[in-house]
Amino acid sequence: MMVEAFSPRKYMRDLKFPFCPGCGLFSVSDAFLRAVHELGYKDLSKFVFCSGIGCSSWVPSPYYIGDSLHTLHGRSIPVATSVKLVRPDLNVVVFGGDGDIVGIGLGHFIHAARRNADVLVIMTNNMIYGMTGGQVAPTTPLRTKTTTTPYGSFEHPIDAARLAAAAGAAYSARWTTAHPNDLRKSIKKAIQTKGFGFIEAVSQCPTAYGRRAGFKDIGEMLKWFKESAIAVEQSKKMSEKELEKRIVVGEFVQRSRPTLVETVYAMIEEAKAGAKQN
């Protein structure tokens, strides 16, 4: 079988990404488009993209050649949920940042996982509010200096991938931009999984995070990701204290339970059958 070579341009409008040099978002987009390519999609006509506001939300829209709804900050998930309900035949993919998905949009995130809404959420976790200039985020590690935590952050960060699994997601995985192959493979799996899929891509934001947090360059940030990464299985044997400075990577859940599309359409069939009987 002849496999066509991968080219991101095939899926992209003739526009340049707005990201800073060295931003991890280039890698996140690359992993997604490679996954799409490897799954055999020649174009994005079977996809719909929903995103919120933030650097991470600019990955699909308007850059990908496909339908895209650029929604408000934090609101991409309810938009994606309804799009999927109306068009169950399409793959609905959400791109967003950690602020967008598990800061302002956290309620929607948990409910989408609970409902097992058939959408895939790809959250780029740069551990900061990037677009607004580097304020502390709910994902920022303890004691990190940001523009609003000049003495170091004093709140515990959220564990989004574990939260998704606990809330009912069908698939949840976390990788970093230092794990491009694992990230791509997980995205492929998530696209093929029915129900709520969640990918957390820990990613470098050299501009708003790296500089202030004391990283010399991108290489140092990627080295940090590689060295602090620890597999889910291994992490289970470690204490909270030991895990404080680690990034747990791998799959947090993969399961099959009735999805929102399935339960809604089953209910509609029942209502219609009942209406005929009456």
Place this chain on the structure above:
Amino acid sequence: MKSSASNTYFLQGNEACVEAAVIAGCRFFAGYPISPANEIAERMSTLLPKVDGIFMQMEDELASINAIMGASWAGKKTMTATSGPGFSLMQETIGWAFMTETPCVIVDVQRVGPGTGQATKCAQGDVMQSRWGTHGDYSAIALSPNSVQEMFELTIRAFNLAEKYRTPVILLTDETIAHLREQVTIPPLENIRIINRKKPEAEDKAFFGLEEVAPMPAIGEGFNVAVTASTHDEYGVRFTADPSVHTRIVRNINDKIRNHADDIADVESYNIDNCQVGIVSYGCTSRAVHEAVEEAERKGIETGYVRLKTVWPFPEKAVKRLAQAAKKLIVPEMNLGQIFYEVKRAACSAEVIPINKIGGGELIAPEEILAEIERGNP
């Protein structure tokens, strides 16, 4: 409700709204529980699945209004229903709908505010919010029914205006009308005019701002449509560098409403050219006006009225005409004065007198309006 003859029912305002929405073609509803709008979601949850429609109770009003945005772009006619607190939460997304030109209907069953106020009591405090609730420059459409029959008719109209002008439309009702039970006549379905959004031709690419109302593609139809509430060009691509692009799209979302104010602004008027005293009212408050006017005429005072079936765009022409005849205009409202200032602006030299009542949900009585008509008219 399949019959081809007119049918008469005894319905509550909220129920009539749902019947009309389904007839108008609404096939996606998302909402969050709140008094006094609950009956809308409850009836929707029963009716929609039977017609292959989708009902979702979401986690909050933010999710509800955003869900109807997605469903509208997926090609459905959509609606949500709420009351003041939920309406406040929805405002940011209503702005998204204006900017992206997303048709949808938002029902606001007004209750006493601000804050939690009085959850089950009638008020008319959201009039200005329905015009200016979200940030930036836009022109809103808000309709105000004053009977259960009109709840039916104006819900159909709300969908038609939303589709015709590709814009969010607010059905600004109130607790009294929503919970009122009255007879409603539903005409044969073939006699009800239904408007559907203009769809693009296969070769169309510009879906924003070049025409007054551009065709609207749906997701998954192969148009590769980009939708954003950031300043965007005609293809939907964000373009914030050129102020003229912003001016064009924002002027357009305003002009497409303002230039058609005569088509949209609808009133019921009575004796407006020959009256000494004129009354401007809307919604629940207007129900007391008929009686007050009858009584005043019996006493020999020529009285006329304009009842706003559309509050936004404000029916300025009709109010101006009333103000030309009447020396005095009376504006009864269940708030501390909102439409009052619009009337004052339109009335030029006529005297404008407010009658205001808030809290407790007690309606303004015909006698209170009559007393004001009589004042200075022996």
